[in-house]
Amino acid sequence: MARIGVFICHCGENISATVDCGKVCEAASKLKHVAYATEYKYMCSDPGQSLVKNAIIEHKLTGVVVSACSPRMHEPTFRKATAEGGLNPFLCEMANLREHCSWVHEKGEATTEKAIDIVRTLVEKVKRNAALQPIRVPVTKAALVIGGGIAGIQAALDIANCGHKVIMVERSPSIGGHMSQLSETFPTLDCSQCILTPRMVEVLQHPNITLYSYAEVEQLDGFIGNFVAKIRKKAKSLDEKACTGCGLCITKCPQKKIPNEFEEGMGFRPAIYVPFPQAVPNRPVIDKANCTYYIKGKCKVCEIVCPTKAIRFDQEDEVIDVEVGAVVVATGFDIKRADFFPEYGYGKLKDVIDGLQFERLASASGPTNGEILRPSDGQKPKNIVFIACAGSRDPAKGIAYCSKICCMYTAKHAMLYKHKVHEGNAHVFYMDIRSAGKNYDEFVRRAIEEDHVNYIRGRVSTVYERDGKLIVKGVDTLLGAQPVEIVADMVVLATAGVANPGAEELAQRLHVSYDSHKFFAEAHPKLKPVETNTAGIFLAGACQNPKDIPDSVSQASGAAVKVAALFSQSELTREPLVAAVNRFGPPLYSTCVGCFMCQPVCPYQAIEREEIKSRDGKVIKSLAKINEGLCQGCGTCVALCRSKSIDLYGYTNEQVYTEVVALLNDY
Amino acid sequence: MKIGIYPGCSLEGSARDYNESVFALAKAFDIEPVQIPDWNCCGATAAHNLNKELSLALPARILALAEKHGVDEILVPCAACYSRLVVTKHELQKHPELKNRICEVIEMDYKGTSKIINVIEWIDKYIIPKLEEKVKKPFNYKVACYYGCLLVRPNKVLNYDRVEDPQTMDVVMSKIGATAIDFAFKTECCGAGLSISRTDIVSKLSGKIIEDAEHRGADAIIVACPMCHSNLDMRRPDINKYWNKEFNIPVIFVTQAIGLAVGLTPAQVGLKRHFVEVKIS
Numbered sequence A: 001m002a003r004i005g006v007f008i009c010h011c012g013e014n015i016s017a018t019v020d021c022g023k024v025c026e027a028a029s030k031l032k033h034v035a036y037a038t039e040y041k042y043m044c045s046d047p048g049q050s051l052v053k054n055a056i057i058e059h060k061l062t063g064v065v066v067s068a069c070s071p072r073m074h075e076p077t078f079r080k081a082t083a084e085g086g087l088n089p090f091l092c093e094m095a096n097l098r099e100h101c102s103w104v105h106e107k108g109e110a111t112t113e114k115a116i117d118i119v120r121t122l123v124e125k126v127k128r129n130a131a132l133q134p135i136r137v138p139v140t141k142a143a144l145v146i147g148g149g150i151a152g153i154q155a156a157l158d159i160a161n162c163g164h165k166v167i168m169v170e171r172s173p174s175i176g177g178h179m180s181q182l183s184e185t186f187p188t189l190d191c192s193q194c195i196l197t198p199r200m201v202e203v204l205q206h207p208n209i210t211l212y213s214y215a216e217v218e219q220l221d222g223f224i225g226n227f228v229a230k231i232r233k234k235a236k237s238l239d240e241k242a243c244t245g246c247g248l249c250i251t252k253c254p255q256k257k258i259p260n261e262f263e264e265g266m267g268f269r270p271a272i273y274v275p276f277p278q279a280v281p282n283r284p285v286i287d288k289a290n291c292t293y294y295i296k297g298k299c300k301v302c303e304i305v306c307p308t309k310a311i312r313f314d315q316e317d318e319v320i321d322v323e324v325g326a327v328v329v330a331t332g333f334d335i336k337r338a339d340f341f342p343e344y345g346y347g348k349l350k351d352v353i354d355g356l357q358f359e360r361l362a363s364a365s366g367p368t369n370g371e372i373l374r375p376s377d378g379q380k381p382k383n384i385v386f387i388a389c390a391g392s393r394d395p396a397k398g399i400a401y402c403s404k405i406c407c408m409y410t411a412k413h414a415m416l417y418k419h420k421v422h423e424g425n426a427h428v429f430y431m432d433i434r435s436a437g438k439n440y441d442e443f444v445r446r447a448i449e450e451d452h453v454n455y456i457r458g459r460v461s462t463v464y465e466r467d468g469k470l471i472v473k474g475v476d477t478l479l480g481a482q483p484v485e486i487v488a489d490m491v492v493l494a495t496a497g498v499a500n501p502g503a504e505e506l507a508q509r510l511h512v513s514y515d516s517h518k519f520f521a522e523a524h525p526k527l528k529p530v531e532t533n534t535a536g537i538f539l540a541g542a543c544q545n546p547k548d549i550p551d552s553v554s555q556a557s558g559a560a561v562k563v564a565a566l567f568s569q570s571e572l573t574r575e576p577l578v579a580a581v582n583r584f585g586p587p588l589y590s591t592c593v594g595c596f597m598c599q600p601v602c603p604y605q606a607i608e609r610e611e612i613k614s615r616d617g618k619v620i621k622s623l624a625k626i627n628e629g630l631c632q633g634c635g636t637c638v639a640l641c642r643s644k645s646i647d648l649y650g651y652t653n654e655q656v657y658t659e660v661v662a663l664l665n666d667y
Numbered sequence B: 001m002k003i004g005i006y007p008g009c010s011l012e013g014s015a016r017d018y019n020e021s022v023f024a025l026a027k028a029f030d031i032e033p034v035q036i037p038d039w040n041c042c043g044a045t046a047a048h049n050l051n052k053e054l055s056l057a058l059p060a061r062i063l064a065l066a067e068k069h070g071v072d073e074i075l076v077p078c079a080a081c082y083s084r085l086v087v088t089k090h091e092l093q094k095h096p097e098l099k100n101r102i103c104e105v106i107e108m109d110y111k112g113t114s115k116i117i118n119v120i121e122w123i124d125k126y127i128i129p130k131l132e133e134k135v136k137k138p139f140n141y142k143v144a145c146y147y148g149c150l151l152v153r154p155n156k157v158l159n160y161d162r163v164e165d166p167q168t169m170d171v172v173m174s175k176i177g178a179t180a181i182d183f184a185f186k187t188e189c190c191g192a193g194l195s196i197s198r199t200d201i202v203s204k205l206s207g208k209i210i211e212d213a214e215h216r217g218a219d220a221i222i223v224a225c226p227m228c229h230s231n232l233d234m235r236r237p238d239i240n241k242y243w244n245k246e247f248n249i250p251v252i253f254v255t256q257a258i259g260l261a262v263g264l265t266p267a268q269v270g271l272k273r274h275f276v277e278v279k280i281s
Helices: A022-029 A048-057 A069-083 A098-102 A109-127 A148-163 A177-183 A192-203 A246-253 A291-297 A301-305 A355-360 A406-419 A440-449 A503-510 A549-567 A636-640 A653-664 B008-012 B016-028 B044-050 B050-070 B077-096 B096-106 B120-133 B169-175 B198-213 B226-234 B236-243 B254-261
Strands: A004-009 A033-040 A065-070 A092-098 A135-138 A142-146 A165-169 A209-212 A215-223 A226-233 A316-322 A326-329 A333-335 A352-356 A384-392 A425-430 A456-459 A459-464 A471-478 A482-488 A490-495 A496-498 A537-538 A571-575 A580-582 A606-614 A619-626 A646-648 B003-005 B073-076 B115-116 B142-145 B219-224 B251-253
Touching: A004 A048, A004 A109, A004 A646, A022 A033, A022 A065, A033 A048, A048 A065, A048 A069, A048 B044, A048 B050, A065 A109, A069 A092, A092 A098, A092 A109, A098 A109, A109 A653, A142 A148, A142 A316, A148 A165, A148 A177, A148 A192, A148 A326, A148 A549, A165 A215, A165 A226, A177 A192, A177 A355, A192 A209, A215 A471, A215 A503, A226 A326, A246 A301, A246 A496, A246 B219, A326 A503, A326 A549, A352 A355, A355 A490, A384 A406, A384 A459, A384 A471, A384 A482, A406 A440, A406 A490, A425 A471, A456 A471, A456 B169, A471 A490, A537 A549, A580 A619, A636 A646, B008 B016, B008 B077, B008 B226, B016 B120, B016 B251, B016 B254, B044 B050, B044 B077, B050 B073, B050 B077, B050 B096, B077 B115, B077 B226, B115 B120, B115 B219, B120 B169, B120 B254, B142 B169, B198 B219, B198 B226, B198 B236, B219 B226, B219 B254, B226 B236, B226 B251, B251 B254
Parallel strands: A004 A033, A004 A065, A065 A092, A142 A165, A142 A326, A165 A209, A326 A537, A352 A490, A384 A425, A384 A490, A425 A456, B003 B073, B073 B115, B142 B219, B219 B251
Antiparallel strands: A135 A571, A215 A226, A226 A316, A333 A496, A459 A471, A471 A482, A580 A646, A606 A619
């Protein structure tokens, strides 16, 4: 005889403000097989959980229905409490009175009635719950870090320093990411390269880290603790062991006019190149799309000059499989470019540049050796205009969010300009100055007060060229919306931070969710900011949303701790909410007819073929069999099975049917 | 395909030159646009500043008339009329109840089946494909294409061209041999309806457009809106007085330029009606 306990939570006022919890409790206690019903203000708190535990013992309960919030929120909490009360944790069910009822309806009798209905269905369901045992799976104690920017570097080093193996995959020929392009960093104006390059070297030299540069993750299969990643190591056309990094090939390559990505198109590089002198690994790659030999079949100058004969024109991409237990996604971000700002002449007017281009101009290792010279004629700009929020916070442009880093780097740019061009004038057009962060606002004030940067609150409507000057038309909204016109020599746009090209495809390959802007989505905006919805895959840095260096580094360390915590266990337990094909004794064996329609629809490739053989080895029957290690319990196969031979533990057909009947029946 | 034309008030008054060039060009390409019978005012700026229902009912009646006469595509050469008609169609499509109400007001059926096209779209679709064989005198001039405000706005409703840096007219002009210069004032305001009440403002704003076009070495400003044309052309003496300069760059309708290129005479395309003398022919 079932003895069910019902525990109704007020969730502060979240539920009780619209649902009459007393009435729900009273109705619940009258339900058949309900042995105990009670209500409490915060059921998830310690006294609330004790209430559940004690009631199980005192009333000899056989099932528990906690009527509170979404199971996504607190099901683990109450399963644990149920287990502590001595019951199998899977005999606990959540009735969602918050998201499904109190939050979406107004106060009233009908709302309370609905709450009672929800409780009733779950009471009916829990009576049919089976005591399930968690599935135990081993953990591969190696982590895959995708992306070698500052976030990936930090995560990799932290995990490696915990004693675990790390495989880092970087798409470009060198690690370092956008940070390696920066000149100085806010709010301290310390040199970006000086703080980053030692960490890059550390990655290369760390005994626990294997670095695959010029490589991409093509596929990720498996599940938490047991992933298999397919990595494509793009052909560098180089024997890396033979190459000493002398750089002779780079200086001798006759093809020298390829726009340099690292210099944001403001310089050129040869076809065989390292992105920048401090690159890690400091070994060149051949850019096949631009190499004369690959295009015309002639040249091979690099091969001829190479003292160690390290050039390999016939090298092919290599695809390798690596086994890892956790993944940190740290693929970073990009900035909006090209045709997005016709009103500012970006892409058309040479002296209208973006923030990353300005970083290269200001960098000691940049195309101008750190001198601020405008791209069109190499002159020192006497008047420079910075436009903040170029694209950001502009729903008309489809980017409603704040890119977060621009206020700070624009202040930094203006400051760097003033430090390098003493007689020059710097103007900043802004909407609001968002400088929350340690020593951040002080930094902006310094730009305004000590370096006399002219901050104008207002938007710029247009930038156009006239006689070699750039006419910037804007408005000063603090001066009664006065139109402002500045004749500038150079304009720098703080263009919106956006997701990397290819972020969407990568997210799909990794099975992690992403938002409408193609940024990767965290599992919970507040309480699970580094986890994704896929267990075992974590986020670090600006692939989640635009972030500055301190935030990226903090998050990377957070992700590393999550990985280390996962690796601290010798095996993992998984919820046993998986599908299974029914099995009986001979001669039926199973109602499965072996049609295998379930196989192609399974998103996790969890369905295998099992053959039942007679003693003489003859196949009697072919059946579908579900690998419970791979099954994620989505239920697609259950819905598709024509003979109803598959059931999902925890959500059996019978349980779901009972719930529906309970809703329809008048009690 | 039955093509109708809605001339609006301008093309029968201050922009007769525009009207003449559209019809002359159509004839040269064997197209016969049918004027929508019994057409009325589109409401222009006045109606939508006073009464929303009226501002929708007036264009709705024009659209309903076009439907009644089996017109598939309505060519609307005036940018302001074009805007009013497209916006009305959009509003009535979005709000079925409003549509029913407007149908009651105009006492006509309206379904929204006729397509509304501006002059550039019309040229793109019917003139350009046959243009190459017909060009007799390539229009070898540097031109500043001036789009004004209503040809590409509001972008969300029109979904036509790039709103901040439109290109369609530049492309059309390049097809007859013209060089479209990079022009900063493509969509800046000409002063529009202030032409009558505040001629000084028109002089200032239109003057900026003319000054920039001249400064960049354009031989002509190309327009596709009667309002823009009258401000840049008819108001030239006021502009010159305001700026204390002698601007003499001509302002030519896109249809006039194409007409000249395919061998029509200046008189046929209405060039003699301009205030600023057009030395191009």
